[in-house]
Amino acid sequence: xxxxxxxxxxxxxxxxxxxxxxxxxxxxxxxxxxxxxxxxxxxxxxxxxxxxxxxxxxxxxxxxxxxxxxxxxxxxxxxxxxxxxxxxxxxxxxxxxxxxxxxxxxxxxxxxxxxxxxxxxxxxxxxxxxxxxxxxxxxxxxxxxxxxxxxxxxxxxxxxxxxxxxxxxxxxxxxxxxxxxxxxxxxxxxxxxxxxxxxxxxxxxxxxxxxxxxxxxxxxxxxxxxxxxxxxxxxxxxxxxxxxxxxxxxxxxxxxxxxxxxxxxxxxxxxxxxxxxxxxxxxxxxxxxxxxxxxxxxxxxxxxxxxxxxxxxxxxxxxxxxxxxxxxxxxxxxxxxxxxxxxxxxxxxxxxxxxxxxxxxxxxxxxxxxxxxxxxxxxxxxxxxxxxxxxxxxxxxxxxxxxxxxxxxxxxxxxxxxxxxxxxxxxxxxxxxxxxxxxxxxxxxxxxxxxxxxxxxxxxxxxxxxxxxxxxxxxxxxxxxxxxxxxxxxxxxxxxxxxxxxxxxxxxxxxxxxxxxxxxxxxxxxxxxxxxxxxxx
Ligand code: F6P
Numbered sequence: 001x002x003x004x005x006x007x008x009x010x011x012x013x014x015x016x017x018x019x020x021x022x023x024x025x026x027x028x029x030x031x032x033x034x035x036x037x038x039x040x041x042x043x044x045x046x047x048x049x050x051x052x053x054x055x056x057x058x059x060x061x062x063x064x065x066x067x068x069x070x071x072x073x074x075x076x077x078x079x080x081x082x083x084x085x086x087x088x089x090x091x092x093x094x095x096x097x098x099x100x101x102x103x104x105x106x107x108x109x110x111x112x113x114x115x116x117x118x119x120x121x122x123x124x125x126x127x128x129x130x131x132x133x134x135x136x137x138x139x140x141x142x143x144x145x146x147x148x149x150x151x152x153x154x155x156x157x158x159x160x161x162x163x164x165x166x167x168x169x170x171x172x173x174x175x176x177x178x179x180x181x182x183x184x185x186x187x188x189x190x191x192x193x194x195x196x197x198x199x200x201x202x203x204x205x206x207x208x209x210x211x212x213x214x215x216x217x218x219x220x221x222x223x224x225x226x227x228x229x230x231x232x233x234x235x236x237x238x239x240x241x242x243x244x245x246x247x248x249x250x251x252x253x254x255x256x257x258x259x260x261x262x263x264x265x266x267x268x269x270x271x272x273x274x275x276x277x278x279x280x281x282x283x284x285x286x287x288x289x290x291x292x293x294x295x296x297x298x299x300x301x302x303x304x305x306x307x308x309x310x311x312x313x314x315x316x317x318x319x320x321x322x323x324x325x326x327x328x329x330x331x332x333x334x335x336x337x338x339x340x341x342x343x344x345x346x347x348x349x350x351x352x353x354x355x356x357x358x359x360x361x362x363x364x365x366x367x368x369x370x371x372x373x374x375x376x377x378x379x380x381x382x383x384x385x386x387x388x389x390x391x392x393x394x395x396x397x398x399x400x401x402x403x404x405x406x407x408x409x410x411x412x413x414x415x416x417x418x419x420x421x422x423x424x425x426x427x428x429x430x431x432x433x434x435x436x437x438x439x440x441x442x443x444x445x446x447x448x449x450x451x452x453x454x455x456x457x458x459x460x461x462x463x464x465x466x467x468x469x470x471x472x473x474x475x476x477x478x479x480x481x482x483x484x485x486x487x488x489x490x491x492x493x494x495x496x497x498x499x500x501x502x503x504x505x506x507x508x509x510x511x512x513x514x515x516x517x518x519x520x521x522x523x524x525x526x527x528x529x530x531x532x533x534x535x536x537x
Contacts, residue, residue, distance in 0.1 A: 004060040005357065008314050011052055016315070019454050020048050020420050035298045037290050040462045040472060042300050044307050046420045047387075047456040048315075057306040058296045064487045066302065073482065074292065076102045080255070080493035081350065087493050089258035089478065090288050092250075093281040093471075102253060111262065118248055118266055119274035121228070125192060126165040126273065133220045134189025137166050141182060142267035143212060144196030145172040145204045147256025148230070150338050151474075152196075152268045154331035155260060155280070158470050161328075161397040162272040166192070170267070171212070174204035179211050188216040188223075195229045196264055198256050200236035203502070209240070230263040255493050257338045258478060276467045283471020291479045301479030307458055308484050311387040312361040315456075321379065322365035325392040325412035326465055332391070333365035336477060343481045343492040350491055359488060360481075365389075369411045380418065380451050388457040390416055391473070395464045412459070422453015 023029055023045070033045035033054075049057070073079055076086045091100040091107055099106045121130065128136035142152060149172040156168050169186075171179045183191075193212050197205045209227075216223035228246035229237040232254075237247045248263035260268070261284060269277040287301070296302045311317045322333045344360030366374065368390070379386050392412045396405040428449040432442055460476075462469050485492030510516035511529055518529045 001060070001063050002356070004056060004063055005313075008053065008056045008060065008310075011056060012048075012314050015048060015050065015053075018048065020046060020456065021453070023048075023050060035300055035303055037287065037294075037300045037472065037476070040300070040460065040469070042303060043459045043461070044303060046416050047307060047310070047458065048454075049307065049310055053310065054297075054306075057310060058302075060309070060487060061296055061302055061306060061483065064489070066296075066483055066486050069486045070292065070482070074100075074288075076100055076107075076253075080253075080491060082491055082494045082496070083252075085493070086253040087255065087258075088251075088253045089255065089261055090284075092254060092259075092261035093284040093288065093475075095285065102251075107251065107253075114248055114250070114263060118263060118269055119277075121246065121248075122165070122266070122269045122274055122277075125270055130192075132188075132190045132192065132226050133222075134187060136190065137192045138190040139186050140166050140168045140192045140194060140267055140270050141171055141186070141212060142168065142194045142196055143171045143179075143205055143208045144194075144230075144264070145174075145202060146338060146342075147259050148196040148198060148202075148205065148264055150331070150335045151257070151260030152265050154329075154335040155265070155268050155470060155474075156271050157331050158326075158328045158465060159268070159272050159276065159280075159467055162276045162467060164273060165270045168267045168271045171208050172204065174207055176211065179208050179215075183212070183215050188219040188226075191216070191226065192270075193227045194267055195227060195231075195237075195240070195242070196266070197230070198232050198250075198252075198254075198259065198264075200229070200231045200233040200240070203506075228266070230266055256495075257342055260474070272467060279467035280471040283466075283468035283473075284475035285471075286468070287472045287475035287479065291475075301476055302483050304458075304476065304480040305483035305487065307387075308361070308480065309487055311456060313357045313488075315385070315387075317361070317385050317387050318358075319362040319364060319384075319386055321371075321386050321388045322363060323368050323371055323388055323390050323415075324365070325368040325390060325408050327367050328465060329391060330367045333363065336365075337363050339477060340481055342495050342498070344485050344488065344490065345497065346490040349489040355488065355490060357488060359490060360484060368415065369408065372411065372415065376415070379455070385455055388416070388419060388455070390457060390459040392459065392461050393463065393465050393469075394461065397464070416457040416459055418451065418453075419455040419457050420453060422451040422455075423449065424453075425450050 030045045034041060034043040073087050074090055076088055078084055078086050080087050086102050088100060092111055094100055094108050096112050098108055100108050124130035125137050149170055153170040169182045171182050195209045213223050216226060220226060224241040227242050229242040230248045231237050232250055232252055234247060234249055248266060250262045254262060261281060265277060291299060291301045322336055324332050340360055340363045346359050347355055349355055390412050392409055425446060429446040432446045437445055481492055511518045512532060514533060518526050
């Protein structure tokens with residue numbers, strides 16, 4: 001496999017200064033360097049990937065065993081081998097009748113039984129058959145963090161036009177400000193609280209759940225009756241006092257950041273209804289089928305991953321901006337930060353040896369056009385190259401505001417064009433000369449207006465942000481992470497890197513409370529503890 005990496009690096013060394021624009025001398029480039037998944041279009045022609053690079057990248061995917069490992073994942077093999085677990089979020093969206101075996105048993109019937117229970121509960125709440133002390137449920141608070149928050153919170157916002165249930169709110173941060181701000185103005189007698197935690201031990205979630213229970217107890221005689229839980233730990237939800245009829249379970253082979261397709265999506269289901277949720281699952285299923293069957297050259301998850309590998313490991317660009325020109329996808333970058341960075345931010349290979357390449361990139365972003373008025377300056381003229389990933393819908397949900405959608409789309413297309421094309425010193429000089437500048441001042445001012453260009457981007461375009469399309473997009477990103485992880489040779493499904501901070505936070509608590517000496521701590525931590533605990537304002 002090493003020789004494929006080397007071949008890619010050698011090829012890149014020879015073409016790195018070639019203008020991307022020159023690749024369009026080949027008239028069918030846009031067609032040949034794009035792929036479709038039904039009505040969705042992924043355009044990667046505005047990158048420096050040419051025929052040779054594409055061939056080498058696909059060969060890299062082949063020799064890395066992507067096809068074999070894909071079959072192993074979908075087939076229930078324990079590919080998360082530091083935790084001894086299968087990786088089967090795809091089973092959460094598998095159709096009835098398909099068999100997915102884990103340890104000799106088909107897991108699909110239980111998944112559909114839980115989905116049916118979720119659907120029945122959601123409809124009881126939405127139709128006012130399940131009530132709070134004060135009557136029909138008007139508000140739902142989902143208390144969870146990480147994978148038990150980011151996915152459903154992102155999707156609830158994304159699917160706002162499809163909301164026809166109670167208002168849904170999300171509390172995640174252990175900062176009391178979060179829960180305090182969310183409950184302010186809510187009526188506890190008509191609020192349902194969902195405690196969403198795979199492990200039911202996460203300190204942020206359990207602390208916020210206790211706070212919510214106290215808030216409710218001030219007005220509600222039996223607060224536990226207005227609580228539901230989503231977890232793999234039935235014993236712990238029972239100990240918390242939540243009736244089993246409102247507990248929705250899932251198995252440990254669903255990773256937290258991959259869990260929104262099952263019970264962790266309950267709050268989303270309450271917002272959009274079981275049918276809307278089913279459409280979302282159908283979108284994910286559609287992408288699964290494409291991922292399993294399309295040749296690599298046309299396989300969207302594989303292509304997204306290969307573009308990612310090209311930019312990060314071959315070109316050495318260390319970050320990736322995710323720029324949805326879709327306001328309702330404003331939480332997509334945060335969701336992808338967990339999905340990509342918790343999955344592929346590792347330093348060791350499956351066998352424990354040091355990774356021979358860098359691991360996944362820093363992922364960040366904001367919706368357009370807002371970002372244009374904030375950080376695009378650096379993307380266009382900074383000294384570092386940031387590959388950009390644009391997302392944009394052909395149509396919005398506001399027919400009366402179609403003119404605004406046109407503006408949005410024109411801005412999106414303009415940005416990818418500007419990044420590639422740039423503006424030369426000669427062009428900038430001509431513009432400034434027209435404004436009357438001459439001599440040294442003309443030259444100085446023109447230099448500030450040069451855009452280096454040749455900055456790569458991809459665009460994912462889709463007809464409209466429906467539940468089905470959102471399901472396709474999220475499954476697309478999940479599989480992209482899988483393919484990148486396989487090529488990098490790491491385990492995308494554990495997250496040991498979050499443990500140390502959790503342990504140290506627990507150890508610091510008694511020091512902050514003044515119950516334990518901080519003598520064992522380093523000088524900086526001791527000084528900060530001192531600042532936090534001394535009485536001076
Ligand atoms: O941050 C670590 C993590 O384990 C994530 O992987 C997970 O999504 C999150 O905490 C929440 O965990 P839980 O659902 O068990 O509360």
